[in-house]
Amino acid sequence: MIPQMQAPSVTTRIPNPLYYGTNAFLPADYGDPATLDRKNLKSLDAATDILHNALHYVNHKQRDVPDFEDMKAELEKPDETESLKAEISSIKQVFYKDMERFYDVKAVEYKKETEERYKSATPMVTCSRTAIANDEIKDFPLVTEWSDQAERIRYNHLKKVLPLQYEYRRRRDDEVRRQQAQQRKFPETIQEFDTKPRDYQLRIAMWLLADTEARREKYMSQYNWAWMQCTPLLEVFKKDKAFAARIQSMVIEQVNENLSLVFLGHFAQQHTPHVVEKKPQTF
Structure with missing residues (x-):
């Protein structure tokens, strides 16, 4: 006697009134994966990059809000060449720390992503080593992504520090010209x-x-x-x-x-032994 299969119990629930009159099988507003074309994927990648950059700034580039005393000292500091030089040095130190923190964060992300890819099952495990390497280079352009973000940080730094360096050189040249004029x-x-x-x-x-x-x-x-x-x-x-x-x-x-x-030069010239060049004998 063959045992009969019992039908699984089905639990019904009342749908949300918000969705009355809508088709639940239509793609959502953000797009169904089957309908995403290359343009939409590119826009999603750009939005993801913007989100990652924003999270990086929020989590790793926090700046303490200065109090009123610090802001007052900043406004009242003398506008001199040495103070400008100190400001440039301070901006460079902040940039070096930001880059160091950036690479530390990316190293952690790379390690985590590598471990997840190693533990995940993909069709690439059956391919040859060359195919795996090529697929990883094609699908995970980590170096390009890191390079773009690093160049963005470097660009923001140069945009801030270059005008200060030009102003510092101009002031230094003016001071040198004033000193030379004063000496003359x-x-x-x-x-x-x-x-x-x-x-x-x-x-x-x-x-x-x-x-x-x-x-x-x-x-x-x-x-x-x-x-x-x-x-x-x-x-x-x-x-x-x-x-x-x-x-x-x-x-x-x-x-x-x-x-x-003059006397020493004349004396040295008179008492310097002359070396007579010996001509080779010819036969």
């Missing part, structure tokens, strides 16, 4: 004279010790000095005997040093 300026007092470089002091000393006005005019034309700028120090030179003696000593010391160098 003819001093009006002894204190300003002491701040000049040694070679510039010698130029001024030679001008002060010039015995004729024509020679002074020559120096002024050569170094772009104006007579009104040179007059105050010339008056100090005429009245202050100690300063005048110092100028004379400086010039004499430089002249003696130059003569010593």
